[in-house]
Amino acid sequence: MLALPLPAEDISYRILPFQLHKNIGLTLLIIIVVMVAMRLITNREQAAQIKTKREKLALIDYWAIYVLIGTACLTGYLSSSYSGWETVFWWLVDFPAWAEESDELNILFSDLHKWSCWALLLVAALHISAALYHGFRNDDQIKKMFDPK
Amino acid sequence: MTQNREDYFGSAWLGVIAILFALLFIASHSNEILKQIVVAPVSAVEAGLHADCRADELEEEDLSLQECQLMLANVQIILASSPSWFRPFQIVLSSLGCLLAIASMNAGMSLVQKNKSSQFALVSFVALLLIDIVGFIAAINLGPLLRAQYLWPQIIWIAIHLSLLIPVFALTTKIGTDGVVK
Known part of the structure; x- marks a missing residue:
């Protein structure tokens, strides 16, 4: 998407990928909010049982993923809002243009979006490494993640 | 008396790797579908x-x-x-690839949970390997500029899916308690 030509009157390659990108991001943001709420409601007792360093690290990683996904989605939306581009959620719902076009704020939120995505990749790599670690140890930790009962 | 190799060695690590590569495969092929939809031949x-x-x-x-x-x-x-056949071919191949990658993700979860036979994973990886080989054949029939873009990723995916297929194939073989393959 980033390698597609800049938009112009006759060149509109970026429109569909960017709209799709924004739609997926906004949907993810809604899912993350619901997941965080669910986790806060259901997992309070489980969090209290965490004792070892590794368990604490896993919890930090877990929350870092939630926070970074939320930040990436929110800053992306803010950047788009200040760019002057319209947001039509899944081509159905027109989001109101609540912000005036501002190049400075667009660049600021665009940078925050970019860096939160890089940080998210780093945390995701840690998460994958942890999954592989438990997979190679064959200690049934991953099995518990899929089926906590 | 025999037992599955997956009971003997454990297959959770293979399941994790299968899920990881399935996600990357879906991302790669979804991008390809989008690229083919957006870059339409009749354009300014x-x-x-x-x-x-x-x-x-x-x-x-x-x-x-x-x-x-x-x-x-x-x-x-x-x-x-792009030859005239390439765009519809890529859209169909990538869509099929995404569906099979979802199936292989399911196979990966089954390997972790050990709740299904590794035959399912075997079939998923064979199907994904076939998608890669068909993609590879298409890539070698393109012009040099596009071939340079597509050939290398195809070879990498063939290597990845082969590396997943062989251990799963090994897991499906039965071994005796004495360690002898039956």
């Missing part, structure tokens, strides 16, 4: 339009003028080098 670029590289846009995107112009050239390469 074919008419020889020039890139609109405004100074403020270049600053905003952190691009040089040359990079901005080359972005259009990139699209022109796709349009000029």
Whole structure:
């Protein structure tokens, strides 16, 4: 998407990928909010049982993923809002243009979006490494993640 | 008396790797579908339009003028080098690839949970390998500019899916408690 030509009157390659990108991001943001709420409601007792360093690290990683996904989605939306581009959620719902076009704020939120995505990749790599670690140890930790009962 | 190799060695690590690569495969093929949908053959670029590289846009995107112009050239390469069969072929192949990757993700979860036979994973990885081989054959039949873009990723995916297929194949073989393959 980033390698597609800049938009112009006759060149509109970026429109569909960017709209799709924004739609997926906004949907993810809604899912993350619901997941965080669910986790806060259901997992309070489980969090209290965490004792070892590794368990604490896993919890930090877990929350870092939630926070970074939320930040990436929110800053992306803010950047788009200040760019002057319209947001039509899944081509159905027109989001109101609540912000005036501002190049400075667009660049600021665009940078925050970019860096939160890089940080998210780093945390995701840690998460994958942890999954592989438990997979190679064959200690049934991953099995518990899929089926906590 | 025999037992499955997956009971003997454990297969959770293979399941994790299968899920990881399935996700990357879906991302790669979804991008390909989007690319083929967006870069349609009948377009203004074919008419020889020039890139609109405004100074403020270049600053905003952190691009040089040359990079901005080359972005259009990139699209022109796709349009000029794609045979007429390539676009619909890629859309179908990538869609099929995404569906099979979802199946292989399911197979990965089964390997972790050990709740299904590894035969399911075996079938998923064989199907994905076939998708890679068909993609590879398509890539070698393209012009040099597009071939350079597609050939290397295809070879990498063949190597990845082969590396998943062989351990799963090994897991499906039965071994006796004495360690002898039956």
